[in-house]
Each structure stands twice: as C-alpha cells, then as structure tokens.
Amino acid sequence: GEVLKAGTDYSVSYSKNKNVGTATVTVSGNGIYYGKVTKNFDIIPKGVSSVTVSNQKGKKLKVSWKKNSAVNGYEIQYALDKNYKKLKKATIKKVKETSKVISGLKKNKKYYVRVRTYQKASGKNYYSNWSKTKTVTIKK
Numbered sequence: 001g002e003v004l005k006a007g008t009d010y011s012v013s014y015s016k017n018k019n020v021g022t023a024t025v026t027v028s029g030n031g032i033y034y035g036k037v038t039k040n041f042d043i044i045p046k047g048v049s050s051v052t053v054s055n056q057k058g059k060k061l062k063v064s065w066k067k068n069s070a071v072n073g074y075e076i077q078y079a080l081d082k083n084y085k086k087l088k089k090a091t092i093k094k095v096k097e098t099s100k101v102i103s104g105l106k107k108n109k110k111y112y113v114r115v116r117t118y119q120k121a122s123g124k125n126y127y128s129n130w131s132k133t134k135t136v137t138i139k140k
Helices: none
Strands: 010-015 021-029 036-043 052-056 060-064 073-079 088-092 099-102 110-121 124-127 134-137
Touching (some): 052 134, 060 073, 088 099
Antiparallel strands (some): 073 110
C-alpha cells in the first residue's frame, strides 16, 4: 500500500535491451526492501509505413510499402475476410524490395491486405506489429 521511490527503495537494470531480440529487466529492492525479480521481454523491429494496395490487370493486386533497411524481410497476408481466417501469405526475403504483385485472385472480390517486417536474432525471427489493413476490390 506504500508508493516506493526509484533509486531509493528499488533499482532497475536492463541487459541486451538495445537491439531486436530478447532483453532482460531486473528489479532489486534497496534498504529495508529486499528481493529481486528478473523478467525477459522481446524487442521487436519497427514495422512498415506507407502501405498502399492497388488493383492490377489480370486479377492481380500490387502491395507497396516504404523500405525499412534495418530488417531482414517482409511478410504479407491477404484474405477475403477482414478477420484473416482463410489467409494466404507471401514472404519477401530481400530488404530492398518494396512491392509485391500477387496473382491468382478472384474477380469482383474484396481483399484485405496487411504487411509486417521481420528480423532474425539469435536464430529466431522477431516480427513487428501488422500494418493497418488495406482493402482492394479486384475489378480488372
């Protein structure tokens, strides 16, 4: 029921908290307060910005975004429903690519599309949050 003061009643220290991957925070009691708690948390990469989706001739759509050179690649999900229940995905492993044409779509159907980045650290992929969902209706 008492409010503790940082630096006086407890101290906080971090490790491996600058780059994408798993970081650690440790909170230790000071003075009359004792004990220590250590927790791990993930640092995720920055997501994509300026996502655009456009209809292309031949029942295709084109997804474009702004390049993020700090990551290893991008992941695109697209589906016919806004909840992405029966989704399909495409992975782009080249950071320099900032667009992808997706074919084999159904004419006169509305598609929901979102993009995220990923970065590999310590043998594991860390994913950013998804971009805002964009929609496009296939008319061509």
